[in-house]
Amino acid sequence: MKSDVSRHDHSPAVRKPRARIVKTNTRDETLVQERRDVLVRAAIKIFIEKGFHEATVRDIGRAADMTQGTIYNYVKSKDDILYLVCDRIIAEYQFKVKQALDESAAPATQVSAALRTVARIMYEHQDEIMLIYQNSHLLDKRSRKVILTRVEEFIAMFEGILSKASSETRLDLGNLHIAANIVTFLPTMIALRRWSLRDRTEPEEVIEALSTFMARGLGFK
Numbered sequence: 001m002k003s004d005v006s007r008h009d010h011s012p013a014v015r016k017p018r019a020r021i022v023k024t025n026t027r028d029e030t031l032v033q034e035r036r037d038v039l040v041r042a043a044i045k046i047f048i049e050k051g052f053h054e055a056t057v058r059d060i061g062r063a064a065d066m067t068q069g070t071i072y073n074y075v076k077s078k079d080d081i082l083y084l085v086c087d088r089i090i091a092e093y094q095f096k097v098k099q100a101l102d103e104s105a106a107p108a109t110q111v112s113a114a115l116r117t118v119a120r121i122m123y124e125h126q127d128e129i130m131l132i133y134q135n136s137h138l139l140d141k142r143s144r145k146v147i148l149t150r151v152e153e154f155i156a157m158f159e160g161i162l163s164k165a166s167s168e169t170r171l172d173l174g175n176l177h178i179a180a181n182i183v184t185f186l187p188t189m190i191a192l193r194r195w196s197l198r199d200r201t202e203p204e205e206v207i208e209a210l211s212t213f214m215a216r217g218l219g220f221k
Contacts, residue, residue, distance in 0.1 A: 020087075020146045022080045025073045035074045038064050040088050043081045048127045052082060052135045083143040086136055089128045090150045093121040094157070107165035108220050114161055115183060116211040122187040123203055129191040155180045162218070171219045183214050 024032050042064035046055045057078055061068050075081055100117035104110040122129060136147060159180035166173045173179050187210060190197065197206055215221075 020083060020143050022084060023076050032074055035066070035070075036084060039066065039071065039074060039081065040084050043085050044089070044128060044131065047082070047085065047131055047135070052078075052138060057081075079138075079140065079143075082135060083139055083147070086132050086139065086143075086147050087150065089125070089132055090147065090154070093118070093125065094150070094154050096121055097154075097157070101161070107161075107168045110161055111165045111218065111220055112211070112215050114158065115187075115214045116207065118184065118187045119190065119207045119210045122190040123207055126191040126194055129188060133188070133192070151184075155184050158184050165220075169220075173218055179218065183218070186210070186214060 022036075026032050026035075039060065043055075043060045046059045046063050049055075050059065055078070057068055057071055060078075060081065061071050064071070075084070097114055097117050100113045101110050104113040136144065139147065155177075159176050162173050162176050162179055162183075165171070166176070190206060190210065201209075
């Protein structure tokens, strides 16, 4: 049974900024998407290894098996690449949470599934999450606004989940916007505090403890 958490009566509206267009010299949209996919995967690897400032377009090109000339057919700068990287990472973990919700029917089950999925994604993509936290401030103002709006959409999606669960289970979750911010931000501790968690806990233990803690904090067993 499909989830209906995206219904407008449960999810608050988020005003979207105009799309950030990354210019290209190639008119074949399918080819642009394919090449940018390769470029983004390579850039994530290089940015994690070297950091954004130390990484060069040539480094990314080597990892992507592209020449600099080829790369500049699909982006215009290293800043464009950073924007595409941040956008891709956020879009992917949002998609995975929505997938988990589609597999759950009951509101309380959806909340638990969403919390567990976010915790798991944060654990599996710690390096990428750190990359965003360490480098997103380097984006130009318009790019940063688009990325922050993606995050706002994610928060709004959780606010909708909590609103529906609150209505159907009659649990008082308080200010839903604050609650949604808490449960979408708290899992980032897996990346930000990995220096403490890494040697003392197993992955499943962290995921289970964090998702259970948040569910109980909201009032779900």
